[in-house]
Amino acid sequence: MGMIITAAATALPDRSAPASVVDLAGRAARGALARAQVPASSIGTLINVGVYREHNTFEPAMAALVQKEVGINLDYIADPEPAAGFSFDLMNGACGVLNAVQVGQALLDTGSTERLLITAADVHPGGDARDDVDYPYADLAGALLLERSADPDAGFGPVRHYTADRPTDVEGYLDTATMGRQGRTAITVRRESDHAERLAEFAARAAADYAREFDIDLDRTLVIGPATTADGVGAQGEPHTAAPVLGYLTATDGVRHDDHDHDHDQFLFVSVGAGPSAACALYRPEGR
Amino acid sequence: MSTATAHSRIEALGLCLPATVQTTPQLAALVPGLGDVDIEKITGITERRVYDPEPDAGEDSFGMALAAARDALRSSRYEAADLDIVISASITRFKDGSRFTFEPSFAAMLAGELGARSAIHFDVSNACAGMMTGVWLLDRMIRSGAVRRGLVVSGEQATRVAQTAAREMTDSYDPQFASLSVGDSAAAVVLDVSVDAADRIHYIELMTCSEYSHLCMGMPSDRTPGISLYTDNKKMHNRDRLKLWPRFHEDFLAKRGRTFAAEEFDHIIQHQVGTRFIDYANQTAEAEFGTPMPDSLSVVERYGNTATTSHFLTLCEHLRAGDARPGATYLLVPAASGVVTGALSATLTNVGV
Numbered sequence: 207m208g209m210i211i212t213a214a215a216t217a218l219p220d221r222s223a224p225a226s227v228v229d230l231a232g233r234a235a236r237g238a239l240a241r242a243q244v245p246a247s248s249i250g251t252l253i254n255v256g257v258y259r260e261h262n263t264f265e266p267a268m269a270a271l272v273q274k275e276v277g278i279n280l281d282y283i284a285d286p287e288p289a290a291g292f293s294f295d296l297m298n299g300a301c302g303v304l305n306a307v308q309v310g311q312a313l314l315d316t317g318s319t320e321r322l323l324i325t326a327a328d329v330h331p332g333g334d335a336r337d338d339v340d341y342p343y344a345d346l347a348g349a350l351l352l353e354r355s356a357d358p359d360a361g362f363g364p365v366r367h368y369t370a371d372r373p374t375d376v377e378g379y380l381d382t383a384t385m386g387r388q389g390r391t392a393i394t395v396r397r398e399s400d401h402a403e404r405l406a407e408f409a410a411r412a413a414a415d416y417a418r419e420f421d422i423d424l425d426r427t428l429v430i431g432p433a434t435t436a437d438g439v440g441a442q443g444e445p446h447t448a449a450p451v452l453g454y455l456t457a458t459d460g461v462r463h464d465d466h467d468h469d470h471d472q473f474l475f476v477s478v479g480a481g482p483s484a485a486c487a488l489y490r491p492e493g494r
Numbered sequence: 495m496s497t498a499t500a501h502s503r504i505e506a507l508g509l510c511l512p513a514t515v516q517t518t519p520q521l522a523a524l525v526p527g528l529g530d531v532d533i534e535k536i537t538g539i540t541e542r543r544v545y546d547p548e549p550d551a552g553e554d555s556f557g558m559a560l561a562a563a564r565d566a567l568r569s570s571r572y573e574a575a576d577l578d579i580v581i582s583a584s585i586t587r588f589k590d591g592s593r594f595t596f597e598p599s600f601a602a603m604l605a606g607e608l609g610a611r612s613a614i615h616f617d618v619s620n621a622c623a624g625m626m627t628g629v630w631l632l633d634r635m636i637r638s639g640a641v642r643r644g645l646v647v648s649g650e651q652a653t654r655v656a657q658t659a660a661r662e663m664t665d666s667y668d669p670q671f672a673s674l675s676v677g678d679s680a681a682a683v684v685l686d687v688s689v690d691a692a693d694r695i696h697y698i699e700l701m702t703c704s705e706y707s708h709l710c711m712g713m714p715s716d717r718t719p720g721i722s723l724y725t726d727n728k729k730m731h732n733r734d735r736l737k738l739w740p741r742f743h744e745d746f747l748a749k750r751g752r753t754f755a756a757e758e759f760d761h762i763i764q765h766q767v768g769t770r771f772i773d774y775a776n777q778t779a780e781a782e783f784g785t786p787m788p789d790s791l792s793v794v795e796r797y798g799n800t801a802t803t804s805h806f807l808t809l810c811e812h813l814r815a816g817d818a819r820p821g822a823t824y825l826l827v828p829a830a831s832g833v834v835t836g837a838l839s840a841t842l843t844n845v846g847v
Binding site (some may be wrong): 257258261262263264265266267268269270271273274278279280281282283284286290291292293294295296297298299301302305308309311312313315316318367369371374376377378379380381382383385386387389390393479480481483 | 585586587588589591592593594595596597598599601602605606611612614615616617618619620621623624627631634635637638639640654700701702703704705706707708710711712713714715716717718719720721723734737738741742745830831832833834
C-alpha cells in the first residue's frame with residue numbers, strides 16, 4: 207500500500223492581524239481540502255508539526271484549535287457521523303513533517319484513519335516575524351493531505367532518521383527567568399554561527415546514506431531539501447517546518463513546467479534541524 | 495492493511511516523584527486572594543509533590559522525565575540501546591532550569607542522554623492526553639511493524655502554573671482556579687509486541703471534540719512573570735462533556751458486537767482531575783452505559799492532577815502496591831483540553847514496575 211499526497215497548500219499572513227498558527231494552518235488545510243475536493247469531515251486524523259506559535263501557547267494542542275478552525279468533526283455527540291476526529295501536535299523541529307509521514311504510514315496501515323492531514327505552521331509568538339531581527343523563520347503554514355493509493359509502487363517509501371554525534375547547533379526556547387511580563391511575545395532562537403554549513407553537510411550525508419541504503423537512482427530523483435528561504439511564496443525568513451510542503455509544491459510545479467526535469471519521476475525529501483536530527487524519505491507520485 | 499503484528503503490550507512502567515510534599519493548607523496559605531475558600535473540599539486533594547528549584551536537584555521537566563525513563567528501563571527487559579523509538583509528551587517543557595523549550599525536541603535530547611542513539615524520536619503535545627497519545631501512536635507503529643518496542647515518557651513541572659495562580663487569583667471563580675489542583679511528576683512506559691493475551695493492549699481509541707478546544711488554554715501570563723493555565727471548569731467538565739467518552743466507547747464496542755458490561759474490566763483509571771470529578775465521571779458513565787463502573791483507582795488525593803502522567807502514575811502505584819491480580823483488565827480514560835477523550839483497554843500480568 208502506498209501513501210500519497212493528494213493535495214498540498216501553503217498560507218501566508220495577510221498582516222491585517224497578528225500572524226496566527228490557527229489562522230494560517232486553517233487556511234492551508236482548507237486550501238488542500240479544496241484542491242482535493244474532499245469534505246473536512248472525512249479527515250480522521252490531523253497532525254500539526256509546527257514549533258513556534260502565537261502567545262507561546264502550550265495547551266491545548268495547536269492541532270485541536272486548527273481542527274476547530276477547519277471544522278473537522280467538532281462534537282461527537284452532536285454529530286457522530288461519519289466518524290470521530292482526532293488531532294495532536296507532533297514536534298521535532300524541522301523534521302516534523304517527515305515524522306508525521308512516518309506515523310501516518312502506521313495509521314493508514316492499521317486502518318486507524320482513512321485520510322491524514324498534516325499542518326506545518328510557525329509564527330513568531332508576537333505576531334510578526336519581521337519585527338524580531340534575531341528570529342530566522344517566516345510566518346508561514348503548509349498542509350499536506352495524505353491517503354492510500356491503489357498503486358502499490360506510488361507514494362512514500364520508508365522514512366529514515368539520522369542523528370549527528372555532536373551537540374545541537376540550534377535551540378528555540380522561551381527564557382521564563384528573564385521574560386518578565388513579555389512571555390507571550392518573546393522567543394529566543396539561538397544558532398551557532400556556522401550552523402548552516404554543518405546542517406547542510408549533515409543533510410547531504412543523510413541523503414547519500416539513504417540513497418545508498420535504498421539503491422536510489424539519483425539521476426531520476428529530484429531532491430526536496432531544507433530550503434533556506436521562503437521568498438518564492440512572498441514570505442520573509444526561512445520556512446522552517448513547512449519547508450517540505452513548500453519544496454513539494456515548488457518541485458511539482460517545476461516538473462510540470464520545465465522540460466529539463468522530465469526525467470525526474472521521484473522526489474527525495476530531506477529535512478535537517480535541531481538535535482541535530484535529519485530525516486529522509488523517497489516519494490514516488492502516482493502514474494510515474 | 496498490514497497484519498504483521500496484532501497487538502502491543504505494556505512491558506514496563508517507571509516514575510519520578512519529587513520528594514517535597516506540599517499540603518493543601520500550605521498551598522492555600524500562598525493564595526491570599528482566595529480568602530477562606532476550602533481548596534481541599536472542592537478538589538479532594540490533600541497534598542501534592544512540588545519540584546525542588548535548585549538546578550542540581552534535576553527536577554525540571556526534562557530531569558524528571560529522564561529519571562522516570564531510567565526507572566522504567568530498570569524494570570524492563572530492554573536497555574536504552576534496544577529502543578526503536580522515544581516519544582516525549584511533556585506539556586511543561588522546562589529544561590536547564592527555566593527555559594521553556596520548543597526545539598530540539600525533548601525526545602531527541604532524552605534519547606541522546608539515555609543512549610538510545612538509533613531511536614526514532616519526536617515529541618507529542620496533546621494537553622493531559624499527551625502520554626495517552628504517545629501510547630496510541632506507539633501501539634499503531636508496533637502493530638504496523640514499523641517498530642518493535644519503544645518508550646513514551648513525560649515530565650511535568652506543573653506547579654509552575656500554581657505559582658502564577660497563587661500570585662494572581664482573587665476569587666474561586668477565577669479561570670486559574672484549576673491551577674491549584676496540579677502536582678509535579680514524571681512517568682514512563684515501555685511498549686513492545688504482545689504474544690500473550692495475558693499482557694495485551696486490546697484497544698486504544700482517542701478522539702478530539704475541538705468545539706471545546708478553547709475552554710482550557712495555557713500560555714505565559716501577561717500580568718506577572720510565569721506561565722498560566724486558564725480553564726472554564728464549568729463548561730469543560732459539564733455533563734455533556736462527560737458523556738463524550740461513554741458515547742464514543744459504546745459506539746466503538748457496538749461496532750464489534752460488544753457491550754461495556756461484557757468487557758468485565760476489573761479497574762478503571764479516570765484522568766486524575768480531582769475526587770469529585772472522578773466520582774462524577776463514573777456516575778455519568780454508569781447512567782450512560784446502564785451498568786456499574788469497575789473499581790476506580792485514584793492517587794489524586796496524594797499527588798494532585800499530574801497532567802500527562804496521571805494514568806500511568808496511578809497504574810504504576812497500583813502495581814507497585816503489590817495487590818494487583820495477575821490478568822486483571824484495566825480501562826484508562828483520558829479527559830484533556832482539546833477536548834480529548836477515549837479509552838485504553840489492557841490486560842496486565844507481567845509488567846515491570
